[in-house]
Amino acid sequence: MNNSFPTQAQVVIVGGGVIGCSLAYHLTQLGMRDVVLLERKTLTCGTTWHAAGLVPTLRATYNMSMLANYSASLYERLEAETGQATGFVRNGSLTIATNKERLAEIKRGASMAKVAGFPCNVINPEQARDLWPLLNTEDVIGAIHLPMDGMTSPVDTTQALAKGARMGGAQIFENTQVLDIKTRDGRATGVVTDKGDIDAEYVVNCAGMWAREFGRKAGVNVPLHAAEHYYVVTESMPELKAGLPVLRDMDGFNYYKPDAGKLLIGTFEPGAKPWGMEGIPDGFCFDELPPDLDHLEPYLESAMHRLPILERTGLQVFFNGPESFTPDDRYHLGEAPELKNYFVAAGFNSVGIQSAGGAGKMLAEWIHKGHAPRDLWDVDIRRNMPFQGTQAYLYERTTESLGLLYETHYPFKQFKTARGVRRSVLHDQLKAQGACFGVENGWERANWFAIDGMKPEYEYSFGRQNWFECNAQEHAAVRNDVGVIDQSSFSKYQLEGKDALAYLNRICANNVDVRVGRMVYTQWLNARGGIEADVTVSRLADDRFLVVSGVACQNRDLDWLRRNKPDNAQLVITDMTSAYAVVTVMGPRSRETLSKLTQADLSHEAFPFATSREIDMHYAMVRASRITYVGELGWELYIPTEYAPSVYEAVFEAGQEFGIRPYGYHTMNSLRMEKGYRHWGHDITDEDTPLEAGLGFAVNFDKDGGFIGKEALLAQKEKGLLSKRFIAFLFEDAEPLCYHEEPIFADGKLVGHTTAGMFCHTLGATVAMGYVHHDAGINKDWLDSVKFEIEVECERYVVKPSLRPFYDPTNERIKC
Known part of the structure; x- marks a missing residue:
């Protein structure tokens, strides 16, 4: 040598x-x-x-x-x-x-x-x-x-x-x-x-x-x-x-x-x-x-x-x-x-x-x-933000991180050190309402709101934690009346330019060539058909689009946008995360609440589902997007940051007669689980295709120009019945709580593991979701023919499987 x-x-x-x-x-x-x-x-x-x-x-x-x-x-x-x-x-x-x-x-x-x-x-x-x-x-x-x-x-x-x-x-x-x-x-x-x-x-x-x-x-x-x-x-x-x-x-x-x-x-x-x-x-x-x-x-x-x-x-x-x-x-x-x-x-x-x-x-x-060989999001360097490389942040967090390796790893456990890095402009208002904050990607977010004079502090357990009843009340408010959540931590990107449409339609599995003012739910796929991102795209003008993604993916999604952009594309990509606060108003009485604050017609006929439109709201011009992650009628309000506190106050004043209340991210999670909505990084990853994940409705195979991953999806589609499917499970026993990685059994045989789980108050038991494997193919008939169990703490519990959401499977409540 x-x-x-x-x-x-x-x-x-x-x-x-x-x-x-x-x-x-x-x-x-x-x-x-x-x-x-x-x-x-x-x-x-x-x-x-x-x-x-x-x-x-x-x-x-x-x-x-x-x-x-x-x-x-x-x-x-x-x-x-x-x-x-x-x-x-x-x-x-x-x-x-x-x-x-x-x-x-x-x-x-x-x-x-x-x-x-x-x-x-x-x-x-x-x-x-x-x-x-x-x-x-x-x-x-x-x-x-x-x-x-x-x-x-x-x-x-x-x-x-x-x-x-x-x-x-x-x-x-x-x-x-x-x-x-x-x-x-x-x-x-x-x-x-x-x-x-x-x-x-x-x-x-x-x-x-x-x-x-x-x-x-x-x-x-x-x-x-x-x-x-x-x-x-x-x-x-x-x-x-x-x-x-x-x-x-x-x-x-x-x-x-x-x-x-x-x-x-x-x-x-x-x-x-x-x-x-x-x-x-x-x-x-x-x-x-x-x-x-x-x-x-x-x-x-x-x-x-x-x-x-x-x-x-x-x-x-x-x-x-x-x-x-x-x-x-x-x-x-x-x-x-x-x-x-x-x-x-x-x-x-x-x-x-x-x-x-x-x-x-x-x-x-x-x-x-040239790509990650499997789902490595747990350790992917793209999860990090610039502030996490600062010496002050690292010094403080390191005092905690070493010991955390041996502390009890409770569900929903929050870091104690290096907190308060990123605060929504609504932070103080949430605090005054009794918010107990968690941290995600540096953002302080309200996970739940204290009731009955309790302290907004976690008491951790693998069973029902101290906020369980808070979660129940917030959950009921969104299902029955109206609830408000601060989602300012959404990752938001604007794409503008002559080639914006062609570029987005190439990386989006769905067709984003829609009329101005419409929203499209879609995934970004890799060449193997795996899901790299789960986003909504709103068309703001012929050559301008707003892409919204989850809080943890800010760096990752921006990297995907930039790496796939052709060198000669006439296109500007701008991270707009800090420019807009997001106040999300959800529930059957959300229309009545918001109609008090705007001259815009919010009726279903004038403002149908998947519409995004700039409207007056109180003293501000906001972008109102009729979409949902909880399975109810509602709007996401994208508000220029400096106007958000006054709009937030006005929304609560308008909703008093309808029983309005704030809700946190734990409640959003229990609501979305009832509807079977997926969460990127847990339920869908770069190893899962839209067909396996039950998201085929968000794929447009016929649009001009195709999309990244189309060939892989078509090949999978041509094979017929899939041997891997994303399934929702409802526990028959109301007591157990599961969170993720629990084994799933079909007639005693290990067939998969859960990706997420949460107690769902409307249904009165835990809903778990995860992927099931069956070589002969998975359909409703097979699911109905076997006994499914999920193991929690070494004990197996009978669960009911479903390819459809357990709550409002026909989407009547979100399109009314």
Whole structure:
């Protein structure tokens, strides 16, 4: 092999930790031989070398669990393939619960493990002690055992990946500093190093805790921040049995890893200590940070409670090493929206070893294929906003994000730190009405409104939370009278120009060539027919359109618009998100309410469904769009921001006689679930087609010019009955609550998993939605012929399936 320093390569990887080496290995496995990996010092010298080396398989979601499971299988075979030992063993893991909420969480995880296809056993405290004889179980009420979990040597595993990459043709250069990124015409074209320039088709930022600053050299936002991360190692403990599983006491914020007759005790503590605020020293290499014993003391006490033998066991090592953490505890993967051909794999939140195999494989296929190989929205770097890369935001959030890995992962749980970043102009009015705010993409949004003197604060649970009755009353107001929600956080884009129509009709599956003042519900598809976005398009003029999408997709959808725009198109794309507040008025008495405030005729004949028109409203001119996401008569009012507070006040004054009340996003979710409305990122993703999702009505196969993904949809349509369909389920039992990722069974056979679930007050039980697979095809006759069950916390409940909404399936209420 030629070891001279190259001047060009197909892919340049910056960073020689386990992530960079995994990517290099997987690229060569795909036949991409011209790969160069550059490491500023030596391989593993940043954070990889001091990782604990845990390789669990069960993660928070099905997709992430499958990637972690792949990592384990990869590490298991690497030694035979490369001749380099990895130290990988499948010793299993044991997670204990000391309260009912933690037990509910781990049992829900055990149910999801069935979807992922690996064993996870729910056991009692006595069985837990059998697996871990030194364990104090006096306060343990249950546990789960994952026998296929493992642990590995981080350094040896990285070296095995590096060796495998070299065997495949990759070149690895240590002690090489990358000084800058080369770009041209909005693309990454190579790197500048202290040994010379390298031209490249693709550049990948795998720089670990340096990734944020390195990204800034190219104008790419990689939000992450380092934090101190602790573990201790005991003296030799003869009492430790060989082959013990890794033990997690998440209620005590500790994990316990047997290690050559000693015990490594690691901590994921609340109130973490950010590090490197002034930058990471250039010479940082296999370095440790001074331990803070006072900070560590409560968790050592917790360890002695859990394993009383530690009271008489000495500690040999107090280790403090930095790890990088992201604002939402999910890593960053994919092509940066700011720069084409610039990819990122960084911010692994102390789970880099378990994630490296799957993340490296996915990113290698992404680069090779030109698109994400599966739904990776959980970790897609396009989810981030610029404010999340600011130092003040990252510093504050990092104090929370490390500990969140072991806190109970309640449904609807909200971040406590770095709040108040993006506030609607209506924020103070919502607060005065009793709003309890949640956060989404930085926006403070009213999730529910307190009643009867209660505090607008969450009391979390996996069962009915304290806002359940608030939700019921808000839900009833929208169904029976009139409700108002602030949806200013909608992502909004204006497309204007001579080629606006032709361009939009190319990326929209539906036909947006409608008369001015009409709205079109549509999806944007990829070439495989998968759904990239779920939007409404309003035609404002012959050459001007308003596109509205969800709050989380602002960066992603804008990136899709810009990347698909032909270079010579006469078209201007403008992000209008901050320009308009959105006050949504819904319910059977919404017409009566709004008619008090405008001279416009809001009758069904004059203002039919899917009409968008600028009208006077109180003292303002607003765009009123008759559309719904809750299944009732209503309008979205797009109001220039400065006019919104007065319009909001006027709407409530006008609706007093009709029982008007505000409602929050939890209520919007329960309402939309009754109507079977899909939510992008949960119910529909880039792996699901409109035909599978039951959205074929929003596809126009006959429009001139076709659309992206048409050929794939036609091929699927020609096959006839689909073997994968999106189904709604109504629980027969009113008690259970499900949220997502619960397994679905048909006559006892696993056939899918849920994508969303919510208690629906009109129906009096939980509605869940998800995809079902049946090789012979899915239709109503088959659905009616089998017994469906959904498993919640390891207990199965009978559910009724439906291809149609359970509430108002003929849409009579929205078209009146």
